[in-house]
Amino acid sequence: MKVVALVSGGKDSCYAMMKCIEYGHEIVALANLLPVDDSVDELDSYMYQTVGHQIIVSYAECMNVPLFRRRIQGSSRHQKLSYQMTPDDEVEDMFVLLSEVKRQIPSITAVSSGAIASDYQRLRVESICSRLGLVSLAFLWKQDQTLLLQEMIANGIKAILVKVAAIGLDPSKHLGKDLAFMEPYLLNLKELYGSNVCGEGGEYETLTLDCPLFTNARIVLDEFQVVLHSPDSIAPVGVLHPSTFHLEKKGHPGSTSLEKEQGLVFEVHGDGLNRSESTHQQDNGIVDLVEHTRDRLHLSKTEKENTFSICCWLEDSSESSTGLKEDLETVLTEIESQLLKHRFNWENVLYIHLYIADMNEFALANETYVKFITQEKCPFGVPSRSTIELPLVQAGLGKAYVEVLVANDQSKRVLHVQSISCWAPSCIGPYSQATLHKSVLHMAGQLGLDPPTMNLRNEGAISELNQALTNSEAIAESFNCSISSSAILFVVFCSARTKQSERNQLHEKFVTFLDLAKSSRRVSNVLDPMFLYVLVPDLPKRALVEVKSVLYVEQDTETEDETTQDHSGDGDYSYWGYKPEKWHQDCLQKRVVDGKICVAVLSISAELMRKLHGASGEEEQQLERASRFCVYLLNKTLYENSFSWQDTTSLRIHFATSLGVSVERLSNIFTSAFRELNDMSHGVKIDSSKEPIFNLVPVLGAGNSSASLDNIFTCELFALRS
Numbered sequence: 001m002k003v004v005a006l007v008s009g010g011k012d013s014c015y016a017m018m019k020c021i022e023y024g025h026e027i028v029a030l031a032n033l034l035p036v037d038d039s040v041d042e043l044d045s046y047m048y049q050t051v052g053h054q055i056i057v058s059y060a061e062c063m064n065v066p067l068f069r070r071r072i073q074g075s076s077r078h079q080k081l082s083y084q085m086t087p088d089d090e091v092e093d094m095f096v097l098l099s100e101v102k103r104q105i106p107s108i109t110a111v112s113s114g115a116i117a118s119d120y121q122r123l124r125v126e127s128i129c130s131r132l133g134l135v136s137l138a139f140l141w142k143q144d145q146t147l148l149l150q151e152m153i154a155n156g157i158k159a160i161l162v163k164v165a166a167i168g169l170d171p172s173k174h175l176g177k178d179l180a181f182m183e184p185y186l187l188n189l190k191e192l193y194g195s196n197v198c199g200e201g202g203e204y205e206t207l208t209l210d211c212p213l214f215t216n217a218r219i220v221l222d223e224f225q226v227v228l229h230s231p232d233s234i235a236p237v238g239v240l241h242p243s244t245f246h247l248e249k250k251g252h253p254g255s256t257s258l259e260k261e262q263g264l265v266f267e268v269h270g271d272g273l274n275r276s277e278s279t280h281q282q283d284n285g286i287v288d289l290v291e292h293t294r295d296r297l298h299l300s301k302t303e304k305e306n307t308f309s310i311c312c313w314l315e316d317s318s319e320s321s322t323g324l325k326e327d328l329e330t331v332l333t334e335i336e337s338q339l340l341k342h343r344f345n346w347e348n349v350l351y352i353h354l355y356i357a358d359m360n361e362f363a364l365a366n367e368t369y370v371k372f373i374t375q376e377k378c379p380f381g382v383p384s385r386s387t388i389e390l391p392l393v394q395a396g397l398g399k400a401y402v403e404v405l406v407a408n409d410q411s412k413r414v415l416h417v418q419s420i421s422c423w424a425p426s427c428i429g430p431y432s433q434a435t436l437h438k439s440v441l442h443m444a445g446q447l448g449l450d451p452p453t454m455n456l457r458n459e460g461a462i463s464e465l466n467q468a469l470t471n472s473e474a475i476a477e478s479f480n481c482s483i484s485s486s487a488i489l490f491v492v493f494c495s496a497r498t499k500q501s502e503r504n505q506l507h508e509k510f511v512t513f514l515d516l517a518k519s520s521r522r523v524s525n526v527l528d529p530m531f532l533y534v535l536v537p538d539l540p541k542r543a544l545v546e547v548k549s550v551l552y553v554e555q556d557t558e559t560e561d562e563t564t565q566d567h568s569g570d571g572d573y574s575y576w577g578y579k580p581e582k583w584h585q586d587c588l589q590k591r592v593v594d595g596k597i598c599v600a601v602l603s604i605s606a607e608l609m610r611k612l613h614g615a616s617g618e619e620e621q622q623l624e625r626a627s628r629f630c631v632y633l634l635n636k637t638l639y640e641n642s643f644s645w646q647d648t649t650s651l652r653i654h655f656a657t658s659l660g661v662s663v664e665r666l667s668n669i670f671t672s673a674f675r676e677l678n679d680m681s682h683g684v685k686i687d688s689s690k691e692p693i694f695n696l697v698p699v700l701g702a703g704n705s706s707a708s709l710d711n712i713f714t715c716e717l718f719a720l721r722s
Helices: 011-022 059-063 090-104 119-132 145-154 179-193 284-292 324-341 359-369 461-477 500-521 582-586 606-613 619-640 663-680
Strands: 002-006 026-034 067-071 110-112 135-137 158-164 204-210 217-230 237-249 265-267 297-301 307-315 349-356 384-389 397-407 413-415 434-437 440-443 487-495 530-536 545-552 588-593 597-604 648-656 695-699 701-703 713-720
Touching (some): 002 011, 002 090, 011 110, 011 145, 011 204, 026 059, 059 217, 090 119, 110 119, 297 324, 307 324, 324 359, 324 397, 384 530, 384 545, 397 648, 461 500, 487 500, 487 588, 487 597, 530 597, 530 713, 597 619, 648 663
Parallel strands (some): 002 026, 002 110, 349 384, 648 695
Antiparallel strands (some): 158 237, 204 217, 217 237, 349 397, 530 701, 597 713
């Protein structure tokens, strides 16, 4: 990509440019924001480093790249973490600056910044990039600061300290000192006081005088003054004011100073208002389309009122068949209507499962999706998401099928990093890496993407799995937890293109990764996760594997895994002719965590069907028996652990399309099983007047082992006690 680099003069923005080049991008322009008054060294800015701005004009000459500069008109008016467009805010100065760069150099598609740890700065750069249709590149994001400092010095960053403001740093002693000279001292301050060695806590700022990007010349600082801002006895604050400097041409020993190349420097003016931006208005044609296809709409909703799921799909028919765009618009409009009916909106949605019939139309699905789910509609953060191709048409469904997990409060905490970095794959679109709500962390589906290049690992399914798990671990660490110790459930989607030989190894490799992670972290309190493998036709980017993790991240509370808890004597479970038997556990995984969460994965194979009922009976009767057995075991699991069906947030029944059974038929079979359960008064009654509490999900296969995915049904239940 062609990149405009935000430069402050500091080491971070320069090293970020070097990383851009390392990953194959091209720096075609520089952008800098500076004070209105040249004599002012530092502004009271939450966003910009301005100390040493007098020298930045020379970067154009040193790199032979145009430099666009704008004087900061605004101030820090919008100080909440997530930024919204605010008149006269200093962030709008960046918008005007980058708008002009894009106007003059239309080929630019990305913006580089040196953000390492500041969410405040990263989110504002991402906001501007989103408004301008640019990609944010932040290759230093979340990197280990000690290693980063060592890399900068080893890779030729020649920088000096131009501001100090921390215990152990003295303006009279340390301003003007070379970064390499200061490295051991900065590392010592980290050990003594916990300082950030890269200055991310405001401990110090730097000015780069030379680096490998400066191919034409280096900057030589001839004279400077030390200006003491605060004579504090513990942490005095001081800045370096450059008095005179010159450029020294490279490749000619003893060369004289160069004339400043004014032709490469552009001053950007403007009032900061963006009159071209507008909020998306929903097309009235979508509403008409919903009315036209309402007879094809089907809904499923769980009974739970605090955290519940809504699922919507279309019955497919040759007479009324439409395309993906129309089907997805219809489904999302209906879900939006259901949310409004409960006085909710998209901001209340925690997670979205987006199922489509053809992954070749993924771009079209995204284009339609962003008409409904936007950052403007979700001020508390956009929901996390997984996108999977399912055999929808083969199951008699439409081209799109959507499930949303909804909360009736606004307490969710969202991680949404849109910048491309070395940390984890970016989420450039309106979906987040993870959403935390009531101690449950719902992680977006993770592919085996190399974060800085956003390319899939091309060594096969095992390599993709390892990278997907590495990405998941990086996201989990942002919530102070680990997938190796905090995971409750892993859902692993396997593409039909995965070789059987690799599929057989996936689970073993998965467990090995988790074991290594546990030993490296040396954690004592470890949950025992469950696994669900789902075979699907295709995945985004033609990936072979996608991992969706659900974690328990209760803070400052001892977590008890109550999987051994059993109250089987509390009730009579002899209904439908079933009695509790030890072999039932062979098809059922269950976890109860801290008395709050109950998760169960139940697989019914053809072999188990024979064990249950023999070969007798018509296919319809066998399916009815299988559905009853599923309901029996799930009800028993909930009741034994003091949960009810009203605690259920989601129940997915994955069924293989090879059965040749329609969704309508299966829905009737399972609905009848639940009604019979009610009539027998076992467990807690389910209100049969409401929609079914289960979602039927057509797949190619599913099970708790990657090597065996030929089950008839695989039920995935999640219950959360309020």
